[in-house]
Amino acid sequence: MKKIAIINGPNLDRLGRREPEVYGRQTLADLEKLLRDRVAGAAVELQFFQSNHEGEIIDRIAACADAGFAGLVINPGALTHTSVALRDALAGVGLPAVEVHISNIYRREEFRRHSLTAPACAGVISGLGFHGYAAALDFLLL
Amino acid sequence: MKKIAIINGPNLDRLGRREPEVYGRQTLADLEKLLRDRVAGAAVELQFFQSNHEGEIIDRIAACADAGFAGLVINPGALTHTSVALRDALAGVGLPAVEVHISNIYRREEFRRHSLTAPACAGVISGLGFHGYAAALDFLLL
Amino acid sequence: MKKIAIINGPNLDRLGRREPEVYGRQTLADLEKLLRDRVAGAAVELQFFQSNHEGEIIDRIAACADAGFAGLVINPGALTHTSVALRDALAGVGLPAVEVHISNIYRREEFRRHSLTAPACAGVISGLGFHGYAAALDFLLL
Amino acid sequence: MKKIAIINGPNLDRLGRREPEVYGRQTLADLEKLLRDRVAGAAVELQFFQSNHEGEIIDRIAACADAGFAGLVINPGALTHTSVALRDALAGVGLPAVEVHISNIYRREEFRRHSLTAPACAGVISGLGFHGYAAALDFLLL
Amino acid sequence: MKKIAIINGPNLDRLGRREPEVYGRQTLADLEKLLRDRVAGAAVELQFFQSNHEGEIIDRIAACADAGFAGLVINPGALTHTSVALRDALAGVGLPAVEVHISNIYRREEFRRHSLTAPACAGVISGLGFHGYAAALDFLLL
Amino acid sequence: MKKIAIINGPNLDRLGRREPEVYGRQTLADLEKLLRDRVAGAAVELQFFQSNHEGEIIDRIAACADAGFAGLVINPGALTHTSVALRDALAGVGLPAVEVHISNIYRREEFRRHSLTAPACAGVISGLGFHGYAAALDFLLL
Amino acid sequence: MKKIAIINGPNLDRLGRREPEVYGRQTLADLEKLLRDRVAGAAVELQFFQSNHEGEIIDRIAACADAGFAGLVINPGALTHTSVALRDALAGVGLPAVEVHISNIYRREEFRRHSLTAPACAGVISGLGFHGYAAALDFLLL
Amino acid sequence: MKKIAIINGPNLDRLGRREPEVYGRQTLADLEKLLRDRVAGAAVELQFFQSNHEGEIIDRIAACADAGFAGLVINPGALTHTSVALRDALAGVGLPAVEVHISNIYRREEFRRHSLTAPACAGVISGLGFHGYAAALDFLLL
Amino acid sequence: MKKIAIINGPNLDRLGRREPEVYGRQTLADLEKLLRDRVAGAAVELQFFQSNHEGEIIDRIAACADAGFAGLVINPGALTHTSVALRDALAGVGLPAVEVHISNIYRREEFRRHSLTAPACAGVISGLGFHGYAAALDFLLL
Amino acid sequence: MKKIAIINGPNLDRLGRREPEVYGRQTLADLEKLLRDRVAGAAVELQFFQSNHEGEIIDRIAACADAGFAGLVINPGALTHTSVALRDALAGVGLPAVEVHISNIYRREEFRRHSLTAPACAGVISGLGFHGYAAALDFLLL
Amino acid sequence: MKKIAIINGPNLDRLGRREPEVYGRQTLADLEKLLRDRVAGAAVELQFFQSNHEGEIIDRIAACADAGFAGLVINPGALTHTSVALRDALAGVGLPAVEVHISNIYRREEFRRHSLTAPACAGVISGLGFHGYAAALDFLLL
């Protein structure tokens, strides 16, 4: 049984309510259903986690490493652009991770185009909506 | 019958021979086989194109628009970082496009992290190897 | 009954003790008294909140939106200059907010002159001491 | 009898006609009425001055100092971003001044976010419309 | 009868005497003759104005708008590179304007390549000598 | 018989179809007709050339010099901002050239305000639509 | 009895396991033993604290000031480079503090060479491993 | 009879009253006496001029050229750092000019270290108080 | 028999005619003669290639690698400063290359001092005229 | 017998007389006594060297390497910020070195925060006065 | 008897032979004669010193302070732009110093406009040739 964590950062609990013209109207619950359906019947266990606290996300990444997870799908939200601590946490555990952004960060404000966390991940998917999470999951299960 | 073009830019004809520790040992022919297998049996027509000439790629993008293609998967190679003309071409035709990079551009030289073409695409996938092309194709067929 | 929240960020709990030559000798309790006196007798309910945790302030802003508040007076403290997450939270709820700084940020270190949160607010008041909070409150009650 | 000057810089004579979606439809005459009403009955004398000429504004600030004014409310308009001479004039007279902007300068072009004159003022109010002038006046009369 | 103003900024009164190797030997009087000859017989009224004072130019632009002018040909001289107030004046009146420079600003010092006023104009002509004024006039009369 | 070349760079073959709200609805054929009509009866020969290939444009500029052309009207399109080779080609042949842009480059993205080719031209016209080509032609025939 | 706090920031709980080629194989428990041995028999009380939460570290610094501590040895980890809030907390309490880094920050990534917190400390020691903590402690006990 | 103009820019009319710890307690009248005494008996005519208006200073410089002056001593005040028009005026008349600053501009704010006008002058003297004007005058009379 | 390619980029076909005060009066034919004379009698085969098309140069570099060349002497002309694709081509084939510039790029415009291609070469020679090609050839034959 | 050199750079011969409010009142002789006392009785030989000449310091570092020294304590003074040659000398000999600054360089002018020499040292101590030298010596003797 | 040192830095020993179109044809011996004549009969002792060695100049400045000099006239030559050590030497001795440059540094390369040493001097004179030394001497003898 392979374990994969799907981690969402600050403000993503408000998906569906927050600026729907940018992020769409679907919620985290919709995302969870989409991904659970995708791996139904396979020997995969998905764990979902969201927090507005940088420290809790770092704790969780460390816990995933200790619990033998096979990989991480992570949307760090605003922490993408400011958190060296999160980058260190990802680099420190050594798990394959894929960074996902719902909107195309290259079409937004200048400071959103830079990712501090991306060099600590295997790759990045941006602008494909919820499909980005699904493609990241596929990649970790290759 | 839906038509999708897969366009590769400068130096990608040397995939498999050029710096295999960065780009892997598979060739464009392997990529073509992977993607044709993925859509086998579906009402999809794939067209593959590679060129080391910026002007030819611009011509081809325009031709795709005139021929009623449904979308583009494009790896602009080094042109990603230097070609305003390619950006204008993509923006001008208005076709949905997904930009793909085989390696994680965030782990490479500073000047490779910036993409001039990305704002003219729907999204970007970076670092997932040939799986990036497949995920982009899936997205365009959603 | 109109509800307005007055939110203070990191280190502002130490007002009166911390660098009094910059921030003055008055405390948050003095501020609360000043503002409650100003709206005494009016159909206004004030809620005061202070935290050193970025996540808690984000949670609170979201809670204010859910509870039907009419506006926010916010002094984000040091988060003014670094928190994209706070900016997103303010922009996401859509409540009118006024950003307040006790000292004149244009007279301080270079990095304090830039505000990440200001574009998500209706306006900014800087350098007028506690009067800045009062003027912001007046504005929200116009 | 306390004397306060309200000084408006270049193009503010066209308030109400110029880009009303940015600056509103009210005129300088409306502003004067608003502020005169606010201090009606108090021992305060207000003096209003507008000019499109930097030199005239500098002359006027010096004249206010010589005539024993208690403070200045100043909206330098575009000179905010370009005039070191105006900054020197404000710093030279030593009168308490409050800088006011009708629109939120943090939401506009990059070059409008920087204020050369603000370090020579006690504080800055931006984005609160005509209420900004009123709040500045209140502050000078505290 | 269509009215067009031709406005020249600081130091252009010295055309013909000032650095003739850069600006040529013709004077403002020569320019006026050239343009009056060009529109001779047409229903066009030309008004010429030169000033070394930024404030006077702003006043004049506003006066043109109030007097129903159809457009402006403006060579702001050195104010091109430093005057936000002039840009605001041009943007505020909403008249079509063409910015003209006698010499090619791209061949001169770095700071002359940037134009603060150009975004408030319909277009810019640089380096064509007096012909630039004529071409601007033609454009406004199209 | 005086010979003048009118050269258009990448993507300008799509004039009229590409982003008409920016570039208008007229095509290169319309431009050719406009200019041929303008010089009808005069001892002038016009040559029109468009290419999406930087190398072809450089070849053509050299060919014009060898064939005794009297001047060039050139809209380098996106190459304006990226091509040192084009600048060198223009500087190398020593023919008088006028750079033309259909839209006002000062009103567009930051990177479009910089012209690498302009210092190698006599002058630049920007924002006057097809009239810019005509005014450039007039200048070369003065 | 003199009280000194030794504070370690994000990810330092993983010392000994995380990238040992950079940070060595010793753990926080080893550090605690080293320092307790160094002050054995002296009138000194050491308090050790580690957290991955910026908010908790800020709370703790304030608590140390309230409890009459004589000084702080602090390794802020990644917060060194990003936390304005932590700098404000250190500057606000006014206790002598020494910033310690196990590795030489001048030999690492560019962004690690800049310290936001250092100006709020008496001094900085970098690159001397655990000896840096010991030297800092000696300094505070001079 | 040799004629030399001594020109002072914005805010220098307030010398002696404005920030005396920076600029000293002497006035423009003291300066005039100092310089008139220095050239007493020589075939030199001094003309003194001060204005807070950039346009008036430009007009005056042109008038000096027309009236056959032999040189200029100029303290442009804050215009030193912002006025391209003043630089053009100085360069345009071709008279030898010496720029003088009472205080040492290298010890003040960053933006005061840069002089736009200095390249149009023969030399610059900064930080020597009124002696700087005298030394400039000596130089022009060599 | 050792094979060496001498590759010249855009505009170098015009050597001898283009700006002779910068590049001298000798032509590519003179260069070819100089180098052929230098290796006369040795077991060396020289191949000369010039193109104004980036794509053709990339094709040629790849072809040289496939044909077993021992090294490249390359003057990329203006592509030195703008072509990431050319850099990738050089790095991809792994042949020893020496970059040559006829003039001293450190004495020219700022943008010519930076070389994108140099890190993909063994070394660079600049400013020694045609001798630079000869010295590069010597080096490859050591 | 272990040999350690203590090297002080430009102006440090004036310690005790130069700006005592920044550097304290103790002299280099006091420093020598402090360190000799610290290693009294141990098998350590200390060598002290001070020079205002960059070249002499480079010569001395090379001589220390040739004479089998075990390490260096170095305060390069102002050369810290400007000398690539000193950095190369330190990197070239391969001896462990600790860089020491008496004052906290993070609290001083911007240009003093950057150290060119630090990447060639094992570590850096800043702001701890003479204790910094002692702690560096301890480290080299561990 | 008042003692003043005149110190000249690197390459100034070659005055009169080096680039006479920039620095004139007079030598250091001419300068010495000019200044000795100027103070002939006064109670002033002048000492002249020139060196191409930064360390020697620092040694000399310290020696001047120890020998009770009243002030320094210094032309640091190229060290103006690169030597923090010289700045520290000047600031450390506390003697009034005037920095002199023969040519107008504002008319030369960008990097010559910045002076590291000027903030450690009372003032700066630039562009007045040898007269600059004389005016500096006058100032120190006021």
Add this chain to the structure above:
Amino acid sequence: MKKIAIINGPNLDRLGRREPEVYGRQTLADLEKLLRDRVAGAAVELQFFQSNHEGEIIDRIAACADAGFAGLVINPGALTHTSVALRDALAGVGLPAVEVHISNIYRREEFRRHSLTAPACAGVISGLGFHGYAAALDFLLL
């Protein structure tokens, strides 16, 4: 008899011992032998000089000019990147000089890519090892 000087700067006396993986194992003595062999029998006199002292190198360059040398081959080592004085010395004597670097400076740290001295030389050779000195010598003897 033509005289040529070969000058090597700081740390190059340690060639062969210092970082041989970067600079090779050959020494300055090997270099001298290589070059003396190359000119054996020709009417050329070579003079070799190495110093770690910037001042001594400047003195030597001036001495070469006075002694009628025909040219200089110079490897300024680290002074390449920091010494304006050396640049001035080279420019001042007017001798043809060729700057040589053993390693390819474009492949090293960012700050080594910039050369302050190169604009004062005829040309630059970088990355060709000792062959660079030989090619420079050839050039000076052409």
